[in-house]
Amino acid sequence: MVTTIRWMIKTAIQAASGGILAVAMLGVASTAQAAGELNLYNWGDYINPELLKKFEAQYDVKVNLDTYGTNEEMLAKIQAGATGYDIVFPSVHMHDIMFKLGLLWESKINEHPDFKNIDPDFIRAQTDPQGSWCLPYAWGTVGIVYNKTIVPEITGWDDFFAIPDQYGGKITMLDDLREVLGVGLIMNGHSVNSRDRAEIEQARDYILERKDKISAFTYDVIPLVQSGDIAASHWYVGAMYTVFEDPERLAYVVPKEGATMYQEDMCVLKSAPNKENAKLFLEFYLQPENPVLNVEQQMNGTPNVVAREMLPEKFKSHPGMNPSDEVMSKLQIFEDLGQDLRLYDRAWTQVRTQ
Amino acid sequence: MALAGTRKRVRLAGLLSPITILLTVFFIAPLSILLVYAFLEPGLYGGVVWNFYDQNFGRILGWADGYYEEFDPVYFSIFGRSFRLAITTVLISLLLCYPAALWVTSLSERWRSFFLFLITLPFFASLVVRLFAWVLILKPTGWINETLISIGMIVKPFDMLYTEGAVVLGMVYVFIPFMFLPLYASLEKLDRSLLEASGDLGAGRFKTFMRVTLPLSVPGMVGGSIIVFIPSLGNFIVPDLLGGAKVLMIGNLIEQQFLEARNWPFGSALAWMVMVAVLLFLLIYVTVVNRAEALQEQ
Numbered sequence: 001m002v003t004t005i006r007w008m009i010k011t012a013i014q015a016a017s018g019g020i021l022a023v024a025m026l027g028v029a030s031t032a033q034a035a036g037e038l039n040l041y042n043w044g045d046y047i048n049p050e051l052l053k054k055f056e057a058q059y060d061v062k063v064n065l066d067t068y069g070t071n072e073e074m075l076a077k078i079q080a081g082a083t084g085y086d087i088v089f090p091s092v093h094m095h096d097i098m099f100k101l102g103l104l105w106e107s108k109i110n111e112h113p114d115f116k117n118i119d120p121d122f123i124r125a126q127t128d129p130q131g132s133w134c135l136p137y138a139w140g141t142v143g144i145v146y147n148k149t150i151v152p153e154i155t156g157w158d159d160f161f162a163i164p165d166q167y168g169g170k171i172t173m174l175d176d177l178r179e180v181l182g183v184g185l186i187m188n189g190h191s192v193n194s195r196d197r198a199e200i201e202q203a204r205d206y207i208l209e210r211k212d213k214i215s216a217f218t219y220d221v222i223p224l225v226q227s228g229d230i231a232a233s234h235w236y237v238g239a240m241y242t243v244f245e246d247p248e249r250l251a252y253v254v255p256k257e258g259a260t261m262y263q264e265d266m267c268v269l270k271s272a273p274n275k276e277n278a279k280l281f282l283e284f285y286l287q288p289e290n291p292v293l294n295v296e297q298q299m300n301g302t303p304n305v306v307a308r309e310m311l312p313e314k315f316k317s318h319p320g321m322n323p324s325d326e327v328m329s330k331l332q333i334f335e336d337l338g339q340d341l342r343l344y345d346r347a348w349t350q351v352r353t354q
Numbered sequence: 355m356a357l358a359g360t361r362k363r364v365r366l367a368g369l370l371s372p373i374t375i376l377l378t379v380f381f382i383a384p385l386s387i388l389l390v391y392a393f394l395e396p397g398l399y400g401g402v403v404w405n406f407y408d409q410n411f412g413r414i415l416g417w418a419d420g421y422y423e424e425f426d427p428v429y430f431s432i433f434g435r436s437f438r439l440a441i442t443t444v445l446i447s448l449l450l451c452y453p454a455a456l457w458v459t460s461l462s463e464r465w466r467s468f469f470l471f472l473i474t475l476p477f478f479a480s481l482v483v484r485l486f487a488w489v490l491i492l493k494p495t496g497w498i499n500e501t502l503i504s505i506g507m508i509v510k511p512f513d514m515l516y517t518e519g520a521v522v523l524g525m526v527y528v529f530i531p532f533m534f535l536p537l538y539a540s541l542e543k544l545d546r547s548l549l550e551a552s553g554d555l556g557a558g559r560f561k562t563f564m565r566v567t568l569p570l571s572v573p574g575m576v577g578g579s580i581i582v583f584i585p586s587l588g589n590f591i592v593p594d595l596l597g598g599a600k601v602l603m604i605g606n607l608i609e610q611q612f613l614e615a616r617n618w619p620f621g622s623a624l625a626w627m628v629m630v631a632v633l634l635f636l637l638i639y640v641t642v643v644n645r646a647e648a649l650q651e652q
Contacts, residue, residue, distance in 0.1 A: 070614075072400050072616055076401070079399075101399070175594070177610075215515075215600075216515075216597075217600060218594075224493060227495055229495050229496075342422040343422055344615075345611075346428075349610070350426075350428055352599065353428050353431055
């Protein structure tokens with residue numbers, strides 16, 4: 001879901017820069033700082049609006065939501081001195097970066113009695129080993145969504161890349177350099193955070209060898225998978241939203257060879273004008289029924305173990321949404337690579353040019 | 355005398371200052387920032403480090419950028435492809451628009467207004483929506499393929515979506531009005547008596563077209579071509595949506611540098627290269643138009 005919006009924002013920027021469409025969509029965070037306010041700066045479509053309404057009713061706090069499309073966009077805005085935001089939702093590696101840049105406020109959320117409900121495996125940020133700064137928010141797998149009327153069953157990447165030859169169907173991958181090259185790294189037995197030039201080139205070659213089989217690199221593909229124009233797509237667990245709507249035709253699988261996962265944390269900013277309300281929101285999100293409300297709409301995972309038990313059975317029993325320990329152990333999460341990101345940028349440009 | 359001159363100058367300054375300020379603030383200033391950034395070191399987390407850095411432009415030409423690169427003209431080939439696709443777009447839209455514009459000028463006043471209105475009609479809908487409609491038309495189960503299959507012309511769906519052809523089609527579709535309007539303008543103001551004179555002097559319709567109409571519409575053709583060429587060259591929404599991000603153009607590369615690679619200086623350098631290319635084309639335009647006007651005066 002995150003990426004659909006990311007794509008929409010990207011597209012809107014493109015349209016505006018084309019000078020064709022007047023886009024006035026970037027809402028400005030409320031600068032009025034009345035006592036009862038809370039300003040969230042989150043990925044687009046990454047929180048259930050019902051949850052915000054519930055918080056507003058329960059605490060008589062007015063919640064304002066502003067959205068971004070990428071970690072970099074959010075960081076750039078905060079670094080440029082945007083004030084008025086209380087809580088941001090960075091991915092784990094961005095949580096580390098923001099900590100190093102001194103942009104976060106220590107919420108001491110780990111001292112709350114309900115913090116014991118948080119699965120310690122999800123306190124991932126290297127700079128925040130006790131979870132005293134940010135609260136793990138949500139996570140999900142990145143796998144393959146496919147149309148069962150074209151491909152009866154697939155279990156992993158080898159099956160995925162064999163689809164065009166075997167069934168004549170089309171396949172697409174995400175338009176994301178680290179996700180795509182990550183698949184090449186996984187299939188060669190390397191870490192998705194490799195900084196080794198030879199390994200990254202090997203991953204590039206893996207994708208290049210299959211490039212004529214890949215129809216497109218795109219986010220906007222779920223309707224085409226549903227209609228059968230695309231047989232299978234590299235996509236996020238958020239695809240489950242459509243899979244549950246159309247279970248006869250669609251399925252989502254976490255590849256058996258290994259895959260990536262994403263996780264975002266909820267962090268209070270050092271510049272937050274409403275730190276008390278922000279902490280209140282973090283505590284509110286520790287109550288298990290609230291992550292449940294969120295997950296039911298977002299189709300992703302929660303680090304809250306009590307909330308996990310309360311989820312509907314179809315969520316709990318789905319191997320893509322609630323992977324076994326064995327599958328979990330094969331999931332990798334992206335770390336920040338600093339300057340070495342350039343190795344990936346170069347490889348990605350080559351993949352898309354040759 | 356002196357007083358009147360001063361007054362005139364003050365009035366002129368008053369009239370010109372809004373547009374001057376607007377252009378300075380929203381056009382010159384951002385361009386200057388871009389130029390400065392193109393010579394700075396990329397920041398680790400986006401942004402720039404204020405150190406002079408001379409490798410951004412060299413990288414475009416293929417020179418190695420420290421440890422991270424080796425000689426590889428990959429960016430050069432992206433420029434090449436962008437030029438090829440932009441020029442193809444210009445030629446196709448010119449071929450489509452010229453006869454149409456010529457025909458519209460021959461109509462009555464009321465019908466002309468109607469067709470001009472039709473040409474601007476697409477602007478009333480969002481570009482993204484219109485392009486996504488093309489995805490639905492071109493996809494394997496879209497109506498083109500379904501029709502061709504049902505009348506038995508093809509057996510398997512024809513691959514149209516996510517190809518270079520789809521990108522050119524999309525750009526021609528988006529930019530046709532920009533070609534049509536300048537062409538129409540130059541054909542409409544064409545002096546009819548010149549055509550009659552040509553006929554009186556014994557030239558056939560084809561010869562009149564080749565010797566009179568065509569040369570006199572050169573400014574419109576060049577103007578339309580430039581206006582189509584510039585946005586085609588830097589386009590990145592069409593290659594993303596219809597090319598499936600497999601057909602990489604300069605616009606996509608610049609976007610990648612700012613949003614994914616966190617390398618603002620390299621993105622700025624690329625943007626400047628596009629600008630220089632566009633300026634070169636404008637120079638050619640001015641030269642050609644001047645020559646055509648000189649011809650007209652003879």
